[in-house]
Amino acid sequence: MNSPQITEIIEVKTENEDIKTFMFEYPKEINPGQFFMIWIPGVDEIPMSVSHINKGIRGVTFRKVGEATNALFNLDVGDKIGIRGPYGTGFKINGEKILFVGGGTGVAMLAPAVEEAVAKNVLSTAIIGVKNSREIFFEDRLRKCGAKTYIATDDGSRGYNGFASDLAEELLYKEKFTSVLTCGPEIMMKKLFDICGTTPFQASLERYMKCGIGLCSQCCIGNGLRVCVEGPVFDEDALKNIEEFGTYKRDATGRKIRF
Amino acid sequence: MNLSNPTILASGIMDEDAESMKRVFDGGASAVVTKSIGLNPKEGYPNPTFVELEHGILNAMGLPNPGIKEFGEEIKKLKNLNIPVIGSIFGSNSHEFIELSEKMCSYGANALELNMSCPHAKGYGLEIGSDSKLVQEITSKVKKSSDIPVFVKLSSNLTDMVKIAKSAEKGNADAIVAINSVKAMKINLDMKMPVLANKIGGYSGSAIKPIGVRCVYDIAKNVDIPIIGVGGVMTGEDALEYVMAGASAVQIGTGIHYRGIDIFEKVRKEMEHWMKDHNYKTLSELIGAAHV
Numbered sequence: 001m002n003s004p005q006i007t008e009i010i011e012v013k014t015e016n017e018d019i020k021t022f023m024f025e026y027p028k029e030i031n032p033g034q035f036f037m038i039w040i041p042g043v044d045e046i047p048m049s050v051s052h053i054n055k056g057i058r059g060v061t062f063r064k065v066g067e068a069t070n071a072l073f074n075l076d077v078g079d080k081i082g083i084r085g086p087y088g089t090g091f092k093i094n095g096e097k098i099l100f101v102g103g104g105t106g107v108a109m110l111a112p113a114v115e116e117a118v119a120k121n122v123l124s125t126a127i128i129g130v131k132n133s134r135e136i137f138f139e140d141r142l143r144k145c146g147a148k149t150y151i152a153t154d155d156g157s158r159g160y161n162g163f164a165s166d167l168a169e170e171l172l173y174k175e176k177f178t179s180v181l182t183c184g185p186e187i188m189m190k191k192l193f194d195i196c197g198t199t200p201f202q203a204s205l206e207r208y209m210k211c212g213i214g215l216c217s218q219c220c221i222g223n224g225l226r227v228c229v230e231g232p233v234f235d236e237d238a239l240k241n242i243e244e245f246g247t248y249k250r251d252a253t254g255r256k257i258r259f
Numbered sequence: 260m261n262l263s264n265p266t267i268l269a270s271g272i273m274d275e276d277a278e279s280m281k282r283v284f285d286g287g288a289s290a291v292v293t294k295s296i297g298l299n300p301k302e303g304y305p306n307p308t309f310v311e312l313e314h315g316i317l318n319a320m321g322l323p324n325p326g327i328k329e330f331g332e333e334i335k336k337l338k339n340l341n342i343p344v345i346g347s348i349f350g351s352n353s354h355e356f357i358e359l360s361e362k363m364c365s366y367g368a369n370a371l372e373l374n375m376s377c378p379h380a381k382g383y384g385l386e387i388g389s390d391s392k393l394v395q396e397i398t399s400k401v402k403k404s405s406d407i408p409v410f411v412k413l414s415s416n417l418t419d420m421v422k423i424a425k426s427a428e429k430g431n432a433d434a435i436v437a438i439n440s441v442k443a444m445k446i447n448l449d450m451k452m453p454v455l456a457n458k459i460g461g462y463s464g465s466a467i468k469p470i471g472v473r474c475v476y477d478i479a480k481n482v483d484i485p486i487i488g489v490g491g492v493m494t495g496e497d498a499l500e501y502v503m504a505g506a507s508a509v510q511i512g513t514g515i516h517y518r519g520i521d522i523f524e525k526v527r528k529e530m531e532h533w534m535k536d537h538n539y540k541t542l543s544e545l546i547g548a549a550h551v
Contacts (some may be wrong), residue, residue: 003313006449006471037306041450045306080449210320215516216295217275218323224273224282253300254275254325 004082032113033090039082049109061108095178103184129164190246267511272397277336285525315464376414376439396429495541
C-alpha cells in the first residue's frame, strides 16, 4: 500500500560538505532509476532516487538544497523516516557498451545502474560531472565496481576541464556506445540528447511531485506522461515528443517555470 | 450538455494540464472536469498531501492551481481538440465565483462546476457549501452571468445535504454533483501523528461509495434537476448503483489508480453488458429505479 513505512536510519555517510547518504532497511525489489517518496515527519515528503540497492538495505544520497533536505541532513543514525515506493520504471540496462553521464547529485541514482550494468558484463564508462573537485562523490565506488570512470569539473580543478556533456561529446566521437544513460541538470541532459543523435538514450527527469502514483498530475509532461509512473526515466522516443524537456517545469501551483 | 457516455473525469485527478486531460478523454471519458481553479496561483499544502489507506485514498492538496489567467491556455487547447470540458472553480464569495465563471466561459468551457465541497480548504469549498443562503446566492449569480450549464458540487459532510441541494436548485443550478471526498484522517502509529501535513484530508475510493449512493438517493428524492454521482466508482455495477439512486451520469477519479486511465471505457462497457443482460436499452430507464 502507498503509505509511508517507518524505518530507522542505520548508517549515515558524509559524501562531501553538502551531500550525505542514509542507509535503512526496506525490503522491496528495486530497479536502478526508481525513486522513493521520503517522509520527513513534521517537515515534508519528497521524491528521492535510490542510490544503494543492497540486500534489503537501501540508501538515498542527497544534497542539502531546501527546507526538506536541510532537515533531512540534520538527521542521524536511529532517527525515523517514512518510505513509500519504489516508484517509476527505472533504467533499461542492455547492450554491449554504455556511457553513463551524471551531473551533480544525478550521479547518486546512476551509480546502482552502473553497478548493474557491470554485473551484466556490459562495458561501462561513467562520467562524474561536478562544479569543482570538492563536490566529487562516488568516484571510488564507480572505479571499484569496474566502470571506466572520468571526472569533469566546470572549473578544471580535477580531471577534464569543462562540462560533463562536452566530455561525453568527445568520448562519443572517439568510441562507439550502444547507449547513453544520464541523470543531472535538465539543461545538461538536453544538450547531451542533442549530441547523441541516433545513439539510444535514456534520461532521468525530475519534477515537483505530490502523490507519486500517477493521480494528481502535478508531474505530467508531454502527452500526459506521468514522471512518477511512466518515468522518471524516459528514452529517446519519448523525449523527442516532450516539449518541456530542457525547456520548462511546473511549480507547486502548476505554473510553467523556464529552466 | 450532451455526453457520449455517462462517465466523466472527476475534478482533481489527472487534470492539471490539457495533455493529461486529453489522455483521460482518450481513456474513454465523455468529458473532463478540470482541477479546481481560483483567481490567483495557489501552492496548496506542503507534502504529504496524499496517503493510500485500506479502501481508498486520503488527500489534502489544498486547492493548488496556477490561477484562472494561466489556466486559460489549457482550456483553449482542449477546445481545439473538441474535448468537452467542465471548468471547476472555487472562490470565497460570489464576486470571485462570477469573475472565475466569466473567464471560464470566455475560454470556451462547456459547463461550470462550482466547488462548494472541498473538505480541507479554509475559507473555500465546504465552508461555502454548508451555508444554504450562500449556495443559492452564488449559484444564481453565476447562472445569470454565464451562458453555459452550471453544476454545483456538494459535500456529504453536511447535517442536511438535501437542504443545500435544494438551495442550489433554487439558484437555478443545472445539475448537482455529489459527493466530494469525505473528511477523514490517518494517524501513523510509529510517529504518533497524522500523516497528512494538513492533518485532515478527504477520503475517496471504494470506501465512500455507499456514502455517495445514499446522498444521491436522498437528493434525487427532493430535487428535480439532474444529479451526477461521484465517489468510489470502480466498475460498471458501481456506476449503475449511482444511476439507480438517481444519477444521470458518474464521475471517476481515484478509480484510475486501481484500474488504469482507461477505467472510463471499462466502466462504460460493463454498464452496457449489465444493461444488455438485463434487457435495458437506455440508461434513462434505470435513473432513479431504486426509488419505489
